[in-house]
Amino acid sequence: MKRKRYTKDDLINIIKNFYIENNKIPSAEDFKSSSPSTSTFYRHFKSWEDALVSSGFKRTSKNIEHSKVELIDLLKKYYHEFNEVPTAKGLESKENYPSYVPYFKKFGSLKNALIEAGLFELRADKHNFDRDKTFSKEDCLHLLDEYIKRNNRIPTINELKDDKNMPSDMRYYNLFGGLNNALSELGYDPINIGKYSDENLISKLIQLYNDINKVPTCSDIDNCEYTPYSKCYTERFGSLYVAYDLAEIPYDISIKQIDDETIIHMWNDLKNNLQRTPTIRDIENCSFDFSNAIRYRWGSYAEFLIDMGEEQNYNKYNCRYYFSDKGKLKCSSYEEYVITNYLEDNDIIFSKEKMYKDVIKEDTTMRRFDWVITYENKTYYVEYFGMTGMEEYDKKAKQKIEDCNKNNINLVTIYPKDLKLKSFDEIFSFLQVS
Structure with a gap:
């Protein structure tokens, strides 16, 4: 049986009844494992604060909207009140201060906000913020090899995050496309390392x-x-x-019996592993019949994402649209987004989504180049073919390459395997960024 659909009034009454029965204002955590779940409240109220305010409770300072100036003043106030530089954990624990989330949204990171407030240099652990940047590809491979030889196993994600003498798991993702690719470069078989039977x-x-x-x-x-x-x-x-x-571990993956919380938990696991919002293609590639479970309970993946508070901006290949950090340029996938950020961060002159017909006179299609880069009086037309393996997509990609070759277009092609095996500096080596 499909789950109950709650109205806004239903949810307000549930919050009020919780307060009456428990003699305390509920937190989002109180509904994490219940029905309706926390995500249902977020769908109707956008935030837990809004849900509480709509139910007649006083707004706290945790997620109230602040200007940049107000956020900086609060960091300084925190420092003088507690005689310590604010941390994400510290902000989260203090009732009268916002969490780190608004700092992330307004400044890009808590570090950037601390710098603007003049407090970053006072942090005792400031060297840890940029520790990853000190590790080259050679350093990452050497330290990983040494760890495996010393422990006869691969380090866990948490160990990489916590060990300040090791690169983090994200450093391996950024340089190699993932830890398994780094292991392969070292000559290890990621599947059989440690010789497990x-x-x-x-x-x-x-x-x-x-x-x-x-x-x-x-x-x-x-x-x-x-x-x-x-x-x-x-x-x-x-x-x-x-x-x-x-x-002989008991489990139940029947799409008709699995509950909402299990699906949400599995989705969050996938999101954390990908470090981005999963697309429908990511969901369909799971070994468990994940997409059908979601469709059975929510009707569609789009409805599920609404419940999770995610934006509904997906292209025809079910990839989410992103907007670059500096130029706010529209990108058709997360990979396209990080490539665009790379070009912007390195002050490369480029245009986005240039029409083929503006370059090839005979072309009458609506096709567009992902990027057109001008560098040292040369023009490079760049395409990221990120959906290889789909018949329709592969056919169109092949036609693009043939048309560019026929018209002597200086085409640079990038594929998902390139992002896994190479750094951006290597992919764009012709730009001589580094």
Whole structure:
């Protein structure tokens, strides 16, 4: 049976009843594992603060809208009140201060806001903010190799984040497209590293299941110190659920029985692993029949994203639109967004979405180049072919390449594998950025 649809009045009454029954103003956390879930409130009220205010409760300072000047003044006030430089954790814990979220939205990061407030240099751990930038590709490979030889296993994501002497997992993503690609460059087999037998893998999965007292997710496995990465399980057994079967771990993935919270939890795991909002293609590529589970419970992925408070701006290939940080240029995918940011950050002169017919006189289509770059009196026409593997898309990409070759267009092509195996400096080596 499909879940109940709540009206705004229903949700207001639920908040009021919670207050009467529990003698306290509810937090978003109080509804994390209930029905209606927190995301349902966000869909109707945009924020938890708005939900409380609509229910007659006083607005707090946590998520109230502040100007840039007000946010800077609050950082200075925090410093003088507590005699310490504000941290994200500190802001979150102080009732009369906003969280780090508005700083991220207004300044791009808490660090940028602290610099503007003149407080960043006072932080004892300021060297940790940019620690990743100090690690070159060679450093990342050497330190990873040393870690594996010393421990006979791959470091977990949390270990990479917490060990200040190691690059973070995001550094490996930015330089190599992911930790597995770095392992491959070192000559390791990411799936069989540590020489785990099938029996050993299953026993570790059982141990994790007993330790956390729930069915392990990919995120649980990746952050566990004694299990290899979840990809080892999916590659070795074809699916994590086959491994569950072998380990005799009970689970229920019936799309008609799985509850909202489990789906949301799985979606958040995927979002955290991707470091972006999953597209419908990401959902469909999951081993579990994720897309049908979402459609059964929500009707469509679009409705689900509304419940999750995500923007509904997707192109025909189900990729979310993004806007570059500086020029606010429209980008048709996350990959296109980060490439555009790279060009903007390095002050490269370029235009976006130039029509083919403006370059090729005989062209009558509505096709556009992703970027047209002018550098040292030369013009480069750049296309990112990010949806390879789709018949319709591949056919159009091939036609673009043929038309450019026929008309002597200086075309630069970028594919997903390039983003995984190369840095942006390498991809755009002809620009001599570094």
